[in-house]
Amino acid sequence: MTLQPITHLRHLDLAVPDFERQRAFYTGVWGLTEVARDGGLAFFAAEGSPEHYVVRLRRDERKRMDLVAFGAATSADVDALASRLIAGNVSLVHEPRLLDTPGGGYGLRFFDPDGRVVEVSSGVSPRVHRKIEEREAIPVRLSHCVVNSDHPERLRAFYERHLGFRLSDTLYSHRMGDLMYFMRCNRLHHSFAIARGPHVSLHHASFEMRGVEEYMRGTGRALRAGTRLTWGPGRHLAGDNTFSYFHDPHGNTVEYTTELAVVDEDTWHPDRHDVDDQRTQDQWGTADPMSEVIAKEQFNDPDVLFQAPPV
Incomplete structure (x- = not known):
């Protein structure tokens, strides 16, 4: 392998x-x-x-x-x-x-x-796809998936050991220790991330937009449709990507994002970002400051574990 x-x-x-x-x-x-x-x-x-x-x-x-x-x-x-x-x-x-x-x-x-x-x-056959046009506010692709874990260190070690993921950056708190591990499987800063949470669940699924213009237009469309915005719009430090977090009808967090960082594998060194610095969570300062209330919005419901879906 x-x-x-x-x-x-x-x-x-x-x-x-x-x-x-x-x-x-x-x-x-x-x-x-x-x-x-x-x-x-x-x-x-x-x-x-x-x-x-x-x-x-x-x-x-x-x-x-x-x-x-x-x-x-x-x-x-x-x-x-x-x-x-x-x-x-x-x-x-x-x-x-x-x-x-x-x-x-x-x-x-x-x-x-x-x-x-x-x-x-x-060996999955490729689908015929197309270029997303300027100001076309629909997802280009699935960007990344973030999960909640009550044993994030153990989970990080598993994905590194068995699947070859590499650590890109870590979010931490002086009071609570490591809070999120950003993991990459290619040159994108992260395709998978592990958040410290009270139980195992989906934290959020993120969808890449064509650019900032399309990201903002998509955010506006979701808002006009009455979709609940839980955090954003803003721009993270780790990954340097934009974020608008919404809840789908069942309370799963879905994100519009764009401009996720591409790393140089030969020179990249993981950094540690303090979440108590407001610039870590949002470089722009346009989103509400991260709080316990906002963090809980991404806890989601406890998941069904060690039971495979029927299909």
């Missing part, structure tokens, strides 16, 4: 009770395109992304994060990852096999130490 088997973030899968309301939000408000539907499953693409889908919704009585999916370079990397996970006594949901989701491919699923399901796949 290559030292860095994970190439990129593919998609995030969510289960929700009010399936139709969630479908309407991701198409009518958030700007994704529904590309496939099969009963209680719906698949949504970002028009600027070659991924067949970046969000999958599944109808279920329980709200949960079904899984987070990453890409691998080759089927050999998928097989080698499976062998490494088995040798490390990591519980597999299923061994490498052909996938029957849009785009196909070859992949496996397993539980990370927190109990969430992770999928890693290769």
Whole structure:
């Protein structure tokens, strides 16, 4: 297996009770395109992304994060990852096999130490996508996924050891210690991040816009649609990206962002950013200062753990 088997973030899968309301939000408000539907499953693409889908919704009585999916370079990397996970006594949901989701491919699923399901796949056929035009305020791609963990140090070590993620930066507090680890699998500052939280859950899913103009127009469209803004607009220090955090109809935090930093692997050194410095959370000073109330907005509901979704 290559030292860095994970190439990129593919998609995030969510289960929700009010399936139709969630479908309407991701198409009518958030700007994704529904590309496939099969009963209680719906698949949504970002028009600027070659991924067949970046969000999958599944109808279920329980709200949960079904899984987070990453890409691998080759089927050999998928097989080698499976062998490494088995040798490390990591519980597999299923061994490498052909996938029957849009785009196909070859992949496996397993539980990370927190109990969430992770999928890693290769050979997924690219989707015909297009250039997002100037002032077109829809997502280009899925930017990153952030999860809450009550054991973030353990989770960071797992993703570094088994999936080859590298630490880009850390948020910390003198009172509470390390609060967030930003992890990269390519030159983007982070595709995955781990936040210290009271329980295991989705912190937020972030969607990249074409530029600041499109990011602001998308933020405005969501606001005009009555979507609840929980934080922003602003610009983080770690990653240097813009942020507008909203709640989807089931209380999951979704973010519009743009201009995420691209790092030089040969020269980058992880930094530690103090959250008590207001510039760490928002360089612009346009968002409300980070507070306990704002932080709780991203805690989300406790997730369903060590139980694989039915599909």
